[in-house]
Amino acid sequence: xxKVIVHLSHTDIRSDSRILKQLNAIKSIQGIDLYAIGIQxxxxxxxxxxxxxxxxxxxxxxSKYLPKWxxxxxxxxxxxxxxxxxxxxxxxxxxxxxxxxxxxxxxxxVIIKFIFKSTLIYDxxxxxxxxxxxxxxxxxxxxxxxxxxxxxxxxxxxxxxxxVDWYIDEFGYKSNIVVLNSPEVVSNNNxxxxxxxxxxxxxxxxxxxxxxxxxxxxxxxxxxxxLDVFANRVxxxxxxxxxxxxxxxxVKKYSSLNxxxxxxxxxxxxxxxxxxxxxxxxxxxxxxxxxxxxxxxxNKLFEYTxxxxxILGSNFPEIKKVIDEYGLGFxxxxxxxxxxxxxxxxxxKNDLTSRTKDLFPLTWEAQSDKxxxxxLQILD
Numbered sequence: 137x138x139k140v141i142v143h144l145s146h147t148d149i150r151s152d153s154r155i156l157k158q159l160n161a162i163k164s165i166q167g168i169d170l171y172a173i174g175i176q177x178x179x180x181x182x183x184x185x186x187x188x189x190x191x192x193x194x195x196x197x198x199s200k201y202l203p204k205w206x207x208x209x210x211x212x213x214x215x216x217x218x219x220x221x222x223x224x225x226x227x228x229x230x231x232x233x234x235x236x237x238x239x240x241x242x243x244x245x246v247i248i249k250f251i252f253k254s255t256l257i258y259d260x261x262x263x264x265x266x267x268x269x270x271x272x273x274x275x276x277x278x279x280x281x282x283x284x285x286x287x288x289x290x291x292x293x294x295x296x297x298x299x300v301d302w303y304i305d306e307f308g309y310k311s312n313i314v315v316l317n318s319p320e321v322v323s324n325n326n327x328x329x330x331x332x333x334x335x336x337x338x339x340x341x342x343x344x345x346x347x348x349x350x351x352x353x354x355x356x357x358x359x360x361x362x363l364d365v366f367a368n369r370v371x372x373x374x375x376x377x378x379x380x381x382x383x384x385x386x387v388k389k390y391s392s393l394n395x396x397x398x399x400x401x402x403x404x405x406x407x408x409x410x411x412x413x414x415x416x417x418x419x420x421x422x423x424x425x426x427x428x429x430x431x432x433x434x435n436k437l438f439e440y441t442x443x444x445x446x447i448l449g450s451n452f453p454e455i456k457k458v459i460d461e462y463g464l465g466f467x468x469x470x471x472x473x474x475x476x477x478x479x480x481x482x483x484x485k486n487d488l489t490s491r492t493k494d495l496f497p498l499t500w501e502a503q504s505d506k507x508x509x510x511x512l513q514i515l516d
Contacts (some may be wrong), residue, residue, distance in 0.1 A: 354381035412443030420449035
């Protein structure tokens with residue numbers, strides 16, 4: 137009889153690149169049935185996607201469409217409905233392994249572990265109880281939930297060693313691995329983005345330097361610092377923002393007033409590395425707005441790396457460690473003065489030289505190997 141592995145998430149897994157990469161990494165294991173259950177973000181309720189032995193189901197939460205009740209009350213009803221719907225599917229599947237992505241789905245994972253003696257994996261995509269944009273009450277609820285359920289978890293996965301260390305120091309030791317947010321770099325034969333794509337699109341001269349920002353254009357991501365620096369303190373270089381978020385209109389406004397500030401619509405995940413290759417430097421100045429941000433290793437750091445860019449980033453523990461260890465660029469305090477000073481003093485001829493250290497430990501292949509090893513150990 138095949139062993140059943142189920143991944144659970146409160147996101148729409150069909151568009152969650154980290155979870156999809158993990159599923160693709162383990163679906164080749166012999167003797168398993170692999171399922172994933174998430175929440176739909178559009179109208180195709182209950183649609184099942186078949187991909188080899190991988191089956192993804194997205195369920196609809198009716199409570200998401202309730203009137204504008206207080207946020208905490210809406211969270212409670214979303215949480216309750218999610219667990220009822222997920223339990224219905226999980227009891228039918230009888231999982232051997234339940235892989236819970238983030239805290240929201242952890243309680244239903246614990247229930248299934250109790251019923252079927254399943255192995256429980258907790259995959260914390262951030263430091264869940266201290267995140268950017270999360271209210272104090274919700275952070276406290278997450279912390280209490282993690283502490284209460286910690287004893288039921290068999291294996292911990294997270295995105296940086298510092299976050300793993302925090303969990304172990306706070307709640308006690310667990311078997312653990314770090315799975316970095318590395319991109320899955322595919323052949324660029326079908327990419328629409330040539331090496332001079334951004335220069336040609338925004339009519340930037342060959343002698344001018346292009347800095348790129350990828351990701352969410354919102355609070356805590358250094359957006360307002362970048363706008364200040366490139367509008368007022370740096371005139372001999374260009375910045376291109378690519379992404380979406382609450383500050384997009386602000387970026388577009390600055391772009392209309394400054395010929396060295398540009399906005400580009402978001403691109404598909406598999407094209408991010410390819411478009412980054414048409415810039416010179418990648419910007420990764422995360423702000424210290426939460427403990428999760430301070431300990432983070434964001435996607436963009438690795439997207440810039442495999443796009444061949446030098447990186448300018450925050451001198452936070454994990455970001456600085458990776459930049460220094462692999463010779464990826466420079467890290468300074470994330471403030472406008474430090475960023476402007478660094479950019480204005482870059483020696484472009486020397487600072488664009490290629491790195492020499494093997495980058496394999498940062499690749500998705502290396503992360504996939506770690507994940508496969510964990511699963512084979514569990515299933516043996």
